[in-house]
Amino acid sequence: MHNWLDRHGYSLNLVAVLLWPLSLLFGLAVRVRRFLYLQGLLRSEAFSVPVIVVGNINVGGAGKTPLVARLVELLRQVGYRPGVVSRGYGGQSVQWPRTVTADSDPGQVGDEPVLLAQRCRCPVVVDPDRVAAAWALLATHRCNVIISDDGLQHYRLQRDIEIAVVDGFRRFGNAACLPAGPLREPPSRLKSVDFVVGNGAARGREYLMTLHGDVAVNLADSYVSSALSNFRQTMVHAMAGIGDPGRFFDHLRHARLRFIEHPFPDHHPFQPADLRFREDLPVLMTEKDAIKCRSFASDNCWYVPVSAQCDPEFDEALLKRLAMVAMAKGIRREQTDTGRRHRAPSRLPTHDEVNANGQETAGDSGMPGQQGPADVRQDQAGIDLPGEPIGLPGSGWHSGDAGSRGAAADGRGGERE
Secondary structure, eight states, X not given: OHHHHHHHTTSOXXXXXXXXXXXXXXXXXHHHHHHHHHTTSSOOBOOSSOEEEEEOSBSSOSSHHHHHHHHHHHHHHTTOOEEEEEOOTTOOOSXXXXXXXXXXXXXXXXXXXXXXXXXXXXXXXXXXXXHHHHHHHHHHSOOSEEEEESOTTOTTBOOSEEEEEEETTTXXXXXXXXXXXXXXXXXXXXXXXXXXXEESEEETTOEEEEEEOOEEEESXXXXXXXXXXXXXXXXXXXXXXXXOHHHHHHHHHHTTOOEEEEEOOTTOXXXXXXXXXXSOXXXXXXXXXXXXXXXXXXXXXXXXXXEEEEOHHHHHXXXXXXXXXXXXXXXXXXXXXXXXXXXXXXOOOOGGGXXXXXXXXXXXXXXXXXXXXXXXXEOTTOOOOOSOOTTOOSSOOOOOOSSOOOBOOSSSOOBOO
8 A cells, every 4th residue: 555655646647636536535534524523423532631642644654653752751751651552553463452561572562562662661552442542551550641653533532632743755745635645634634733743854833853863773682782884884785664664764875874775565564584685784674673573683683773853842832732731631740850851861772671561771762853944944864845834824723633622832823723
């Protein structure tokens, strides 16, 4: 599906034009469905703690999971006890919901939840029904904030804050909904979310998020790591089974590595044969792919963990908005050293620094970001893309989530719809 959309969904072509009528019907259907939830004609479930949904309107990856990990760290630093719920895409478990630990089988619960359990010091619960996952999270853990990894269109889960992540370079393709384009919802949907985060480049009122990682960790022995620059001396194999493999390849290209590209579909179920190449060269992969390859990887396989860095203004606006929601729901955060709120953590945790309960025993994540021109901000590897984003309002933000009402408090918006 993703390969087909990459070929036809990110340009105007004959196939997209022929499918355009179906795309219009799809867009109408999702608008009607959301309207029914907003009017209470379809039932959604509310929770006694704040619910933050991190999602996107595109099919495929846009950088949601690194942002979720960043939010978990941020909220913990200011005294909240966050927990994560996820659909567990690709998981084949016959029993749901499932609590995910650092040692969980990604074939059962999905690769991204295992990654979050390894990287974050918080509970992670998966269920194709995110509402059931949220109830299970609150029943089994002392969480006072729920973060949903994806689920912007899962309207049965009432949310207090919506964050949409946009690929800063690929954007919205031909701006058509499925099946003619890559969108799950029309671009106008971004007018109703609380925050829009641009991954790699941000336009207009979007907040910039950049992903950084300059160290490779060995899959066979996670105590062994090496600077990416050390791989410049030889050709390497680069493999990626993520929503946009090109983003990983660009990351390595920015590090001035020479490599042979091996793209795979998102959530690809890797097998030992996938790591056997004719040339006996080092193999570099994403951290998400390493989750599924660790059990059969050789000592020549390495993964490159990345951490998200966001605009400080985004952190401030999000925490202000969350504080208002938490106060309305009677949630109190623990007293912490707020001076540490925006401290850049020293390094990423390795696999062996996370125990079986998903608790980080050492290490942190994050590196300072870069910022480009005022209208289009980007990281060092970014491409200048001028202009306003499709679907963003010229003034005032409005949040139209399913089931929550209240005044916008991020300093960028007017009243909520």
